Amino acid sequence: MSTTTKQLPTSVPRYYSGEPSQLATHHLMVSQGRGCTEQARICASLNSSAVPMTHLSLSDYPSSAELQRAMLSILREATVGLRIYLLGNEDFIWPLHALARVAGLQPEEIQVIPSASCGHAIYCVHCSTTQHGALDSPHTCTECGVVLEVRQHFSRRLGAYLGVCADARQPYAQARS
Amino acid sequence: MSGFIPVRVTDIRQVTPVIREVSLQSLGTALPKFSAGSHIQVLLPNGKRNAYSLLSDPLDTRHYRIAVRHQENSRGGSRYVHEQLQVGDELRIAPPANLFPLHNEAHLHILLAAGIGITPFMPYCTELLRRGAPFELHYAYRNCISDAYVAQLRDLLGERLHCYDSPQRRLDLKHVLSNRPLGSHVYACGPQRLLDDLHQQAASLGWSDSRIHSEAFSAAQSGQPFSVQLLRSRQQLNVSADQSLLEALEAAGVEVPNLCRGGVCGQCQTGYLQGDVEHRDHFLSPDEKAASLMPCVSRGCGQPLLLDL
Ligand code: FES
Numbered sequence: 001m002s003t004t005t006k007q008l009p010t011s012v013p014r015y016y017s018g019e020p021s022q023l024a025t026h027h028l029m030v031s032q033g034r035g036c037t038e039q040a041r042i043c044a045s046l047n048s049s050a051v052p053m054t055h056l057s058l059s060d061y062p063s064s065a066e067l068q069r070a071m072l073s074i075l076r077e078a079t080v081g082l083r084i085y086l087l088g089n090e091d092f093i094w095p096l097h098a099l100a101r102v103a104g105l106q107p108e109e110i111q112v113i114p115s116a117s118c119g120h121a122i123y124c125v126h127c128s129t130t131q132h133g134a135l136d137s138p139h140t141c142t143e144c145g146v147v148l149e150v151r152q153h154f155s156r157r158l159g160a161y162l163g164v165c166a167d168a169r170q171p172y173a174q175a176r177s
Numbered sequence: 178m179s180g181f182i183p184v185r186v187t188d189i190r191q192v193t194p195v196i197r198e199v200s201l202q203s204l205g206t207a208l209p210k211f212s213a214g215s216h217i218q219v220l221l222p223n224g225k226r227n228a229y230s231l232l233s234d235p236l237d238t239r240h241y242r243i244a245v246r247h248q249e250n251s252r253g254g255s256r257y258v259h260e261q262l263q264v265g266d267e268l269r270i271a272p273p274a275n276l277f278p279l280h281n282e283a284h285l286h287i288l289l290a291a292g293i294g295i296t297p298f299m300p301y302c303t304e305l306l307r308r309g310a311p312f313e314l315h316y317a318y319r320n321c322i323s324d325a326y327v328a329q330l331r332d333l334l335g336e337r338l339h340c341y342d343s344p345q346r347r348l349d350l351k352h353v354l355s356n357r358p359l360g361s362h363v364y365a366c367g368p369q370r371l372l373d374d375l376h377q378q379a380a381s382l383g384w385s386d387s388r389i390h391s392e393a394f395s396a397a398q399s400g401q402p403f404s405v406q407l408l409r410s411r412q413q414l415n416v417s418a419d420q421s422l423l424e425a426l427e428a429a430g431v432e433v434p435n436l437c438r439g440g441v442c443g444q445c446q447t448g449y450l451q452g453d454v455e456h457r458d459h460f461l462s463p464d465e466k467a468a469s470l471m472p473c474v475s476r477g478c479g480q481p482l483l484l485d486l
Contacts, residue, residue: 081383104360
């Protein structure tokens, strides 16, 4: 067993380098936005590989549900050999990841490339709001105001880290006297 | 090792000129349930102990059935089954273990069997039919030699069965693996050559490793006699030509964990401090081979072995 990787709970996602798979017979990229440098770099490397590439971008669809439908119809017709690349915020990526798994893709056939710009998705367990922030400091919920400790637990269903009230003696936004 | 189950041979059937099917019934309570792809170890009266896939319906706890191919270079296990084993004989078996399970997430199961490698797929077919799961069986054999259960499978599977009667018709892996839907998984049981070809062909078609499941039916082969020293129990053992090192250790009362007895599962890994090893397993990496060996298949050669046991 390798001991070089830092031990994290298994629910915490491991991100890939973003290099296109050498084994693929077809690439599918699904992105939230257009034009970030990371995306341009991956697009360029996918386009330069010898196999066909399909790109779906949220900006071409009226809603993320429509985008998901489009992705599913591609996956239904796809054959073994496809590799998929998901770019965007964690709460954009992980529902797509779950759909891809259900459609029959193996974990190593899916690369996730989260956009670093707006931080990580944090889900406040008290008011059920997903928001963005840093993982290493307490986060004040933008909705209910509770100071959250962000746990080392990533929910793939929600596509977010769980934020739980940091101080059990102060479970509300304002201290009550 | 405790936990062996006493059984009686209730039926022996010559399925092909080289394959015998043996039915076993418990002498005590019901046999343990098993999952499709499981094997049992059978302890023969001549001291040989081999692993065989279970053929029978996983839900049948009254009988287990195995099929044994007569091996030309048998060390005594398959020869004993073919020449000496009789209905009514009592044997002991180790409870079933599964190193070759079905993957529930697969949407399409593609089964590849060569010769006696058909055995784990018999309960696979039973189970997949019961579940109503999509699957197909590609079966390569030699007509009238290793074509066990072909007629029965044809009745059971109809169009799902694809036969390759070698040498007239060859199993074309590229054809079998091309343009498969995303949820496909492939399972293969047969000689190492088939498994190597499968991995190579699948990789070139973009299949990732986690879609490929295989079981080699390699068992220990005989070799030159050699001797070993045991560091901690201070014993010296002689291993005869048709005995495996694992069998020699067991005969001397040294228990080493083991499951497949064919050099694939990794259970029996044992350290050694000195000596030359003829590595015959499919488990250890080249680096690990410098300090470990798999006594179920590998043997000493040249400088005498000193084992960390
Ligand atoms: S018992 Fe499985 S590798 Fe030796």
